[in-house]
Amino acid sequence: MLLNIENLQAQIDEKVILKGLNLQVNAGEVHAIMGPNGAGKSTLASVLAGREDYEVSAGAVDFDGEDLLALDPEERARKGLFLAFQYPVEIPGVSNKLFMQTAVNAVRQERGLPALDMFDFDEFAKERIALLEMRADLLERSVNVGFSGGEKKRNDIFQMALLEPKLCIMDETDSGLDIDALRLVANGVNALRSPQRSFIVVTHYQRLLDYIKPDHVHVLYDGRIIKSGGFELALELEKNGYDEIIQQYQNA
Amino acid sequence: MAEAKQMIDLTPAQSEYEEINQILQKKFNYREGFETKTHVETFEKGINEQVVRAISAKKNEPQWMLDFRLKAFAHWQTMREPHWAKAKYAPLDYQDYSYYSAPECGNCAGSCGTDDAQAIDPEVAKAFAALGVPIGDNDANVAVDAIFDSISVSTTKREELAKYGIIFCSFSEAVQEHPELVQKYMGTVVPYYDNYFAALNSAVASDGTFVYVPPGVRCPMDLSTYFRINEAKTGQFERTILVAEKGSYVSYLEGCSAPVRDTYQLHAAVVEVIVHEDAEVKYSTVQNWYPGDENCEGGILNFVTKRGICEGRNAKLSWTQAETGSAITWKYPSCILKGDNSIGEFYSVALTNRRQQADTGTKMIHIGKNTRSTIISKGLSAGKSDNTYRGEVKILASAEGARNFTQCDSMLIGDQCGAHTFPYIEVENATAQIEHEATTSRIGEDQLFYCQQRGISEQDAISMIVNGFCKEVFSELPLEFAQEAEELLAISLEGSVG
Numbered sequence: 001m002l003l004n005i006e007n008l009q010a011q012i013d014e015k016v017i018l019k020g021l022n023l024q025v026n027a028g029e030v031h032a033i034m035g036p037n038g039a040g041k042s043t044l045a046s047v048l049a050g051r052e053d054y055e056v057s058a059g060a061v062d063f064d065g066e067d068l069l070a071l072d073p074e075e076r077a078r079k080g081l082f083l084a085f086q087y088p089v090e091i092p093g094v095s096n097k098l099f100m101q102t103a104v105n106a107v108r109q110e111r112g113l114p115a116l117d118m119f120d121f122d123e124f125a126k127e128r129i130a131l132l133e134m135r136a137d138l139l140e141r142s143v144n145v146g147f148s149g150g151e152k153k154r155n156d157i158f159q160m161a162l163l164e165p166k167l168c169i170m171d172e173t174d175s176g177l178d179i180d181a182l183r184l185v186a187n188g189v190n191a192l193r194s195p196q197r198s199f200i201v202v203t204h205y206q207r208l209l210d211y212i213k214p215d216h217v218h219v220l221y222d223g224r225i226i227k228s229g230g231f232e233l234a235l236e237l238e239k240n241g242y243d244e245i246i247q248q249y250q251n252a
Numbered sequence: 253m254a255e256a257k258q259m260i261d262l263t264p265a266q267s268e269y270e271e272i273n274q275i276l277q278k279k280f281n282y283r284e285g286f287e288t289k290t291h292v293e294t295f296e297k298g299i300n301e302q303v304v305r306a307i308s309a310k311k312n313e314p315q316w317m318l319d320f321r322l323k324a325f326a327h328w329q330t331m332r333e334p335h336w337a338k339a340k341y342a343p344l345d346y347q348d349y350s351y352y353s354a355p356e357c358g359n360c361a362g363s364c365g366t367d368d369a370q371a372i373d374p375e376v377a378k379a380f381a382a383l384g385v386p387i388g389d390n391d392a393n394v395a396v397d398a399i400f401d402s403i404s405v406s407t408t409k410r411e412e413l414a415k416y417g418i419i420f421c422s423f424s425e426a427v428q429e430h431p432e433l434v435q436k437y438m439g440t441v442v443p444y445y446d447n448y449f450a451a452l453n454s455a456v457a458s459d460g461t462f463v464y465v466p467p468g469v470r471c472p473m474d475l476s477t478y479f480r481i482n483e484a485k486t487g488q489f490e491r492t493i494l495v496a497e498k499g500s501y502v503s504y505l506e507g508c509s510a511p512v513r514d515t516y517q518l519h520a521a522v523v524e525v526i527v528h529e530d531a532e533v534k535y536s537t538v539q540n541w542y543p544g545d546e547n548c549e550g551g552i553l554n555f556v557t558k559r560g561i562c563e564g565r566n567a568k569l570s571w572t573q574a575e576t577g578s579a580i581t582w583k584y585p586s587c588i589l590k591g592d593n594s595i596g597e598f599y600s601v602a603l604t605n606r607r608q609q610a611d612t613g614t615k616m617i618h619i620g621k622n623t624r625s626t627i628i629s630k631g632l633s634a635g636k637s638d639n640t641y642r643g644e645v646k647i648l649a650s651a652e653g654a655r656n657f658t659q660c661d662s663m664l665i666g667d668q669c670g671a672h673t674f675p676y677i678e679v680e681n682a683t684a685q686i687e688h689e690a691t692t693s694r695i696g697e698d699q700l701f702y703c704q705q706r707g708i709s710e711q712d713a714i715s716m717i718v719n720g721f722c723k724e725v726f727s728e729l730p731l732e733f734a735q736e737a738e739e740l741l742a743i744s745l746e747g748s749v750g
Contacts (some may be wrong), residue, residue, distance in 0.1 A: 073705055074709050083705050093720025102708050
């Protein structure tokens with residue numbers, strides 16, 4: 001098992017958000033986490049990535065045989081956990097190239113691989129740009145500065161392609177994207193799917209899942225997963241909304 | 253009420269920045285902080301007319317130079333220490349400093365007025381070697397004037413430069429060997445009465461560099477001066493004059509450092525640059541004076557007057573500075589654009605950390621027609637420091653068609669520092685075009701987390717973001733200097749990233 005979350009409880013500023021969440025992800029699986037606003041979807045993504053605003057009050061997370069919660073955010077990243085941000089951050093004056101070369105070499109060092117020099121990195125990056133059908137000038141631009149919403153999300157997918165993580169968490173990657181941008185992002189993700197790589201796709205709408213077909217769909221509500229199923233669960237949610245499932249859960 | 257509300261808003265911000273502040277507080281690593289033990293001749297502390305005369309006598313100076321000193325000293329005594337800068341410091345006790353200190357030269361026990369390149373004190377030579385300053389003959393394409401406390405100990409590549417008619421020597425030597433040039437230019441750009449520290453410098457000027465590039469000559473290598481203050485409780489008052497004749501070009505660099513001391517040391521320099529018709533001067537500084545301990549006690553007080561004049565048509569003067577050291581920096585490298593079509597530029601990165609205070613900027617005085625000036629200033633404040641940009645753009649009535657572009661960016665690192673901007677603009681000619689852009693940003697937790705999530709450590713992330721912020725200015729520095737400046741920034745910020 002790649003990821004095993006047991007009874008995870010987390011809070012921010014005294015407000016309890018995750019209230020005992022369980023989730024198992026095997027290598028190569030794609031899991032979708034759906035749920036209404038305020039259910040705790042983004043909190044789950046942030047806690048797994050190690051954002052310090054959140055305090056974990058109980059529970060355990062095992063990532064590829066290690067205690068994930070004991071690791072610093074950069075250690076988690078180096079060990080193969082990747083977060084695609086809901087709002088990718090701008091870093092003026094720092095080129096994508098320098099940023100990603102530094103990141104790739106930090107990950108390579110963790111894996112015991114030699115650092116890539118400028119030329120090797122350039123070649124590697126160009127190959128990934130071609131794979132994702134992205135603009136060649138991407139590397140020269142400052143990280144996310146002057147990027148459209150869609151470009152920022154695609155830049156995150158590009159970073160994912162370079163870092164070759166074991167687990168990709170996508171935090172509402174579809175928010176704010178028009179249909180064309182959505183398809184481009186989804187194509188990028190599909191190009192990166194492999195039997196060794198798992199995905200947790202956090203989303204509010206079923207739309208993205210039409211393009212990235214998940215193996216499992218979970219409904220997150222009030223800090224817990226209240227229902228799990230296959231892709232058909234996503235279709236059901238799209239048709240009936242969350243109310244029915246929430247009602248069933250509250251009555252039970 | 254509004255104030256109380258703001259207090260509440262600040263509380264979460266404080267915890268947000270706790271971690272950045274922790275990183276910044278890590279033991280500071282001032283690599284140049286070693287002290288050199290050697291035989292030195294140091295004057296008794298204190299300043300009076302006898303001291304001024306003694307300095308002049310020590311240097312075997314002609315009467316006109318002594319007269320200049322005495323005139324300046326008399327004027328200085330009538331002046332008051334300025335405190336208008338946005339920097340707090342107790343008034344200095346000028347009687348508590350020594351105004352002359354020099355390594356004794358082994359061969360002649362200090363009796364000769366000029367220094368002798370053959371007789372560099374081995375301890376001094378070691379110090380410069382440790383600082384990476386090539387004071388012997390070397391293959392590097394740069395000529396070096398090395399100044400140790402009050403005197404110049406070595407000037408390299410002089411013979412090669414002499415072939416082009418370029419004079420590159422210590423200021424003291426220039427007084428002896430090129431008195432006509434020194435008399436012609438000294439005090440023309442920065443008169444002895446200009447300001448308090450310039451007057452003090454004029455009275456007790458120790459040594460400095462003299463550069464003269466003859467008409468039509470493009471200086472084939474960079475010229476540089478390395479200033480080292482070693483002796484405790486000593487002031488360094490160097491005087492530098494740089495003259496570029498018609499159609500010439502020269503790139504001049506200066507670097508500075510000092511040992512770790514527990515009392516303030518005073519550095520009050522005067523630099524005068526004269527650029528004639530069609531000539532160009534590029535003047536770059538990487539300043540890494542000792543900033544003092546955690547509270548900036550014992551650091552260098554850097555009170556410097558640097559000014560250049562574009563005397564003729566199409567003259568160009570470009571100042572580039574990376575200021576990372578000093579407890580207090582008070583410095584405004586300026587351009588007087590007198591010749592028509594002349595160009596002035598100022599590129600600056602000033603980093604303050606801990607309790608450092610920097611009040612720095614420039615003055616662009618447009619006199620000639622179609623004169624142009626560019627100001628790019630990047631201020632970085634971290635720790636509990638204050639970083640101030642103070643700049644003046646003045647367009648005189650005669651400056652038909654003058655243009656200025658100013659960009660003034662500040663970056664805050666942490667939540668206990670300050671960034672301030674005081675731009676003064678005076679326009680007396682309606683045809684002038686002036687643009688002023690300013691931004692303030694800060695390294696936020698979001699940026700750091702984004703970097704960390706990609707596997708980049710917090711320290712590397714800060715260094716990367718800061719260097720990105722300064723890129724526009726560093727690209728103006730000569731290559732090796734740019735690298736040195738980047739490394740200095742990293743050291744000044746974290747102490748461990750190099």
